[in-house]
Amino acid sequence: MRGNAALATGMTSLLLFFSSMPICQAKLGLGEPKVSQIEFYMHDLLVAEKPTAVIVAEANTTKSSPTLFGQVVVVDDPLTEGPELTSQVIGKAQGLYAPSSQSEISLFEAVNFVFTDGKFNGSTLTVMGRNTILHTVRELSIIGGSGTFRLAHGYILKQTYSLDTTTGNAVLYYNVTVIHY
Structure with missing residues (x-):
């Protein structure tokens, strides 16, 4: 009782x-809450004259792991309106990702999207989640934001637009649904 x-x-x-x-x-x-739909591209450049994704840590076993388990990568990737690196830059993706599975290729990601141009200039979105990179479409959570995106929540749908298997450089397409005040 x-x-x-x-x-x-x-x-x-x-x-x-x-x-x-x-x-x-x-x-x-x-x-009242607002819903914004945003689309953009992120350029993750591991091998370039000026890399935007840098490996900062590796476990002793990372090189022998088929999933690169134990590696940590810090990013400062450009966000653009179109898929070309020469497209209008609207911001940066700043944060980190790390392969987080020993049995499948998936990443843990924690990234801030910092908007520096356009309608959302000066605002940020904070995204965190699991990225199973071999899936066509991946969903990650929006867990916060600032500026226009104060008290934001929502989700992003992420797709690989192109991938250079020699360098690991990738262009990723984001379709963002964000609820904010």
Whole structure:
């Protein structure tokens, strides 16, 4: 009996908390949430005159791992409107990724998209998640943002547009759905 009372009290507390969120948003002057759709390309350049993705750590076993497990890569990749590196630059992807599976090719990613031009200039989106790079379309979570994207949440759908298997350089297409205030 005591367990049921505790459960009921806990559920009531959660219900009150979540029902008060719109009131808190109104008091903060956030207004109604907006949904933005954004498309862009990211250029991950491991081998270039000026690389934008740099391996900063490797485990002793990384070179013998078929998945590169234990490697850490830091990125400062350009974001462009089109798939060509000469397209209009709209920002940077800054963060890191690391192969995180010993049995399949997948990455853990934590990246900030820093917009430096266009409609979202001065704003950021923070993205985190698992990228199973052999899948055609991958989904990662938007876990925050700043500027226009304050209190952002949503998801990105990521696809490999092109990949140079000799250098590892890649162009990735992003279709972003973000909910913000």
